[in-house]
Amino acid sequence: MVLKSNLPLNQVLQRQAPRSICILRLSALGDVCNCLPAIRALQRQWPDCRITWIIGKVEKQLLLGLEGVELIAYDKKTGLKGIFELRRQLAGRKFDVLLHMQAALRASLVSLAVKADLRFGFDKERAKDYQYLFTNRKIAAHPKAHVLEGFMDFIEALGVSRPALTGDELTWNMPIPDESRTEALSVAPNRPFMLISPCSSQRARNFRNWSPEGYAGLMDYAYDRYGLHSVLSGGNTELERAYGRQIQGLCRSSPINLIGETSLKTLLALVEQAHLVVAPDSGPMHMATATGTPALGLYASSNPDRTGPYLSRQWVVNRYPDQVQKHLGAAVDKVSWGKRVRDPQVMLSITVEEVFNMLDQLINDNPVVS
Secondary structure, three states: OOOOOOOOHHHHHHHOOOOEEEEEOOOOHHHHHHHHHHHHHHHHHOOOOEEEEEEEHHHHHHHOOOOOEEEEEEOHHHHHHHHHHHHHHOOOOOEEEEEEOOOOHHHHHHHOOOOEEEEEEOOOOOOOOOHHHHOOEEOOOOOOOOHHHHHHHHHHHOOOOOOOOOOOOOOOOOOOOHHHHHHHHHHOOOOOEEEEOOOOOOOOOOOOOOOHHHHHHHHHHHHHHHOOEEEEOOOOOHHHHHHHHHHHHHOOOOOEEOOOOOOHHHHHHHHHHOOEEEEEOOHHHHHHHHHOOOEEEEEOOOOHHHHOOOOOHHHEEEOHHHHHHHHHOOOHHHOOOOOOOOOOOHHHHOOHHHHHHHHHHHHHHOOOOO
């Protein structure tokens, strides 16, 4: 692509559409869900542009079948070997534009395998881990943006029309195979149900999980008051399986425990079929948004204004502000955007009464029809 004009770059790109764009966003599940509306907006404006997405190995499984997008997986476990393999895979290819949407050193090293004339990265405040060294264009600053809005900043830098962020113009269209929907129907209750994904990803000092007692109480409350059955979901790790068994032992309303038993596509189908999803700051929150399912989020260690379920933030139980004050000794607007509260007990600040009340509000807005 040859750009010859005195106009600003975004105006040039409006007149002369790029032929190829490479998206670099490896992880995590929730982030790739939040990234998808920006890619759909690119496709609407430039339907003939070839889009390639370098994505994490697990995240690719969630998005398999994504229409109009070439997905290339990078497995972080392969380290430099995987980067050399990616470079071999992309040999002879050059993109008009790279959108480097992950401010992490690993992702920046991966970006070295991508040849592109225009390499867009985050603005100074968001370009963590020296990302600016790997790009030659910066998107506009956007203080206190939600993650989804941050991805939209990239396409706006290209001159792509930014969709209204109210939900009406946001498009996901996540691919769900018919067989995954059929499998979900075979294991879920044949009446309205609440999907609970109790655990966030297992990372160092990642204190996002609410108590098993709280989840069990919520399941019984939902069944007694609304006739809602419950389905437990999660990954195939011993911690998550143990969590599920503990919740089942505390709960009298007999939830269906599918922790470790479904593929990502079947989980996505279950999220789509559920009346609502309950989870901490984790992938299923954003999968719910992508499928149009209301989400009840449990947030105390992370800021829902940044990472909450984008179209369900009115149903988030938010103890983040008071926990920032308690553990960091400052108001939310005095700490860095996205600052985490890393205390093992932080999620216990969320009470069952708060969650019951939020469930009542969500169901008042989305009545259960048997």
